[in-house]
Amino acid sequence: MSELLQFLLSGVTVGAVYALVALGFTIIYNASDVVNFAQGEFVMLGGMITVMAYTAGAPLPLAALVAIVATAALGVAMNKLAIEPARGAPVVSLVIITIGVSIFIRGVAQLVFGKQIHTFPAFSGDDPLHILGATILPQSLWVIGGAVAVFVGLWAFFTRTLLGRAVLATSNNRLAAQLVGINTPFVMTLSFALSAGIGALAGVLVTPITMTSYDVGLAFALKGFAAAMLGGMGNPKGALVGGFLLGVLEGLTAGYISSQYKDAAAFIVILGVLFFLPQGLFGRKSTDRV
Amino acid sequence: MEYDEVVAIIGGTTTGTTMSNLAVAEDAEIPFISLAGAIDIIDPVKPFTFKTPHTDRMACQKIFKDMQKAGITKIDMISGTDGFGAPMQAQCKAVAPDYAIEILTDEIYDPKDADMTAQLTRVKGTEGVQAILNSGFGRGPSIVTRNVKQLALDLPFYQSHGVASDGFIELAGADAAEGVRLPGTALLVADLLAADDPQKPVVDAYKAMFEEKTGTPVGTFGGYAHDAFLIMTDAITRAGSAEPAAIRDAIEATSGLAGTTGVYTFTAEDHLGLDLTAFRMLEIQGGKWTLVE
Numbered sequence: 001m002s003e004l005l006q007f008l009l010s011g012v013t014v015g016a017v018y019a020l021v022a023l024g025f026t027i028i029y030n031a032s033d034v035v036n037f038a039q040g041e042f043v044m045l046g047g048m049i050t051v052m053a054y055t056a057g058a059p060l061p062l063a064a065l066v067a068i069v070a071t072a073a074l075g076v077a078m079n080k081l082a083i084e085p086a087r088g089a090p091v092v093s094l095v096i097i098t099i100g101v102s103i104f105i106r107g108v109a110q111l112v113f114g115k116q117i118h119t120f121p122a123f124s125g126d127d128p129l130h131i132l133g134a135t136i137l138p139q140s141l142w143v144i145g146g147a148v149a150v151f152v153g154l155w156a157f158f159t160r161t162l163l164g165r166a167v168l169a170t171s172n173n174r175l176a177a178q179l180v181g182i183n184t185p186f187v188m189t190l191s192f193a194l195s196a197g198i199g200a201l202a203g204v205l206v207t208p209i210t211m212t213s214y215d216v217g218l219a220f221a222l223k224g225f226a227a228a229m230l231g232g233m234g235n236p237k238g239a240l241v242g243g244f245l246l247g248v249l250e251g252l253t254a255g256y257i258s259s260q261y262k263d264a265a266a267f268i269v270i271l272g273v274l275f276f277l278p279q280g281l282f283g284r285k286s287t288d289r290v
Numbered sequence: 291m292e293y294d295e296v297v298a299i300i301g302g303t304t305t306g307t308t309m310s311n312l313a314v315a316e317d318a319e320i321p322f323i324s325l326a327g328a329i330d331i332i333d334p335v336k337p338f339t340f341k342t343p344h345t346d347r348m349a350c351q352k353i354f355k356d357m358q359k360a361g362i363t364k365i366d367m368i369s370g371t372d373g374f375g376a377p378m379q380a381q382c383k384a385v386a387p388d389y390a391i392e393i394l395t396d397e398i399y400d401p402k403d404a405d406m407t408a409q410l411t412r413v414k415g416t417e418g419v420q421a422i423l424n425s426g427f428g429r430g431p432s433i434v435t436r437n438v439k440q441l442a443l444d445l446p447f448y449q450s451h452g453v454a455s456d457g458f459i460e461l462a463g464a465d466a467a468e469g470v471r472l473p474g475t476a477l478l479v480a481d482l483l484a485a486d487d488p489q490k491p492v493v494d495a496y497k498a499m500f501e502e503k504t505g506t507p508v509g510t511f512g513g514y515a516h517d518a519f520l521i522m523t524d525a526i527t528r529a530g531s532a533e534p535a536a537i538r539d540a541i542e543a544t545s546g547l548a549g550t551t552g553v554y555t556f557t558a559e560d561h562l563g564l565d566l567t568a569f570r571m572l573e574i575q576g577g578k579w580t581l582v583e
Contacts, residue, residue: 219402254408
């Protein structure tokens with residue numbers, strides 16, 4: 001019993017990381033149908049800039065804030081310099097541009113931050129909490145709490161605010177959105193700032209668990225992307241459920257079958273789900289008029 | 291090589307480049323000192339090929355010897371799937387029977403994983419495990435170390451030479467790393483060496499020179515090249531000639547030459563020249579490295 005609980009808690013810890021990264025994908029996707037493969041780099045920058053500010057003497061909350069604001073600014077710059085000039089291009093070209101941006105950021109990070117692995121102290125200490133014979137680190141609760149808070153925020157943003165609906169409208173039909181008075185360039189800028197900020201927040205929360213270095217972004221992006229696809233790209237609920245589902249699957253496979261099949265089992269389930277539900281578990285059904 | 295009238299080669303920092311260099315050097319009958327890790331480079335022995343780095347197998351042997359001394363016979367092995375962890379896992383499994391050590395559970399993790407408590411919970415649930423051995427490089431071993439503490443697995447815990455640096459203690463946290471043992475080279479614990487240690491002068495000199503010139507801490511890899519150069523110049527001096535065949539014979543006759551990695555003694559059957567004394571068994575105590583022997 002305590003073994004099962006430990007496998008679940010291990011899965012939830014990992015899953016919360018995936019969920020937080022997956023949530024970052026949703027906003028840009030909702031605004032432009034572009035899957036932003038530089039999302040993992042935002043996570044890396046969140047952790048890395050926090051490390052730098054913290055070692056330079058800033059208190060941890062301030063260092064985290066600096067990292068989130070700086071990364072959000074970088075997201076805006078990415079939109080202005082790389083995405084906006086190619087506005088008329090098909091979605092596939094834009095996705096390829098985001099891959100280019102991710103390689104660029106990784107290269108610069110390697111020069112600026114070096115190749116060392118870094119970390120900073122967990123927010124509430126390293127003493128594990130005991131639950132019915134299983135253990136979880138307090139930092140995992142921070143990550144889980146962060147994922148849930150971002151989810152609630154995004155859900156409210158997209159369904160309860162005019163601005164959130166403007167983002168969805170821009171995605172649906174940019175020309176029509178402009179015609180009803182939505183400032184679509186501003187919506188795009190905003191979506192990049194928010195996505196980058198959420199990515200950086202993820203980086204701040206997970207770094208005490210996973211540690212960080214200039215090249216962690218790709219791994220985050222791949223697993224977060226897989227989680228977002230499983231849950232349904234663009235839906236915050238899908239990102240949350242997909243992330244936790246993927247983590248728990250990995251934990252249970254590593255525990256009960258073998259750690260050798262951990263990743264394979266997770267991807268087989270994703271393939272299975274996408275075979276029957278190509279939009280993911282909670283994806284919106286798209287109907288095109290022909 | 292013909293155009294430049296090369297008489298000897300030092301190089302091949304990876305096993306791949308060494309393997310392609312090796313064929314050329316052997317054909318041209320030119321002595322070649324490789325800086326790469328794999329045991330296949332010198333096993334079987336090729337007449338003109340030598341190497342300076344110790345092998346994964348030696349690290350496994352050093353660890354198992356220490357376990358044997360502590361009366362440990364049943365262990366768990368947890369390894370990263372990266373280019374460092376996987377070959378070492380294979381070497382350790384191959385030499386474990388020589389030391390009467392049985393690997394009860396053989397777990398792996400991806401070097402990018404965020405949490406290894408699932409694998410370690412399996413270890414916890416396995417009857418009779420007396421020690422844990424983790425082979426890996428980078429972030430993975432630090433996370434494993436923290437998870438071992440999180441699960442309160444109160445067992446002797448061995449890491450590999452892949453994390454023999456101060457960075458490891460910092461990342462895992464001095465608290466979680468307390469009591470961790472691993473094999474490391476003399477170069478990394480230069481301050482701890484006894485005054486009469488044969489490697490002390492060369493290690494100190496190289497460390498001082500390197501750190502003054504580059505401003506960065508010494509690493510094991512630079513030491514391999516330093517040692518190769520030392521062996522080569524020593525051999526050429528003793529041969530009194532720059533003929534490839536004479537240099538080769540002089541390298542093979544090298545005896546008791548102290549380098550940063552270990553004390554080299556080559557023979558016709560041994561083109562690595564190091565024994566297990568090249569590794570020092572280290573233990574982390576109070577956030578600092580200490581020598582076990």
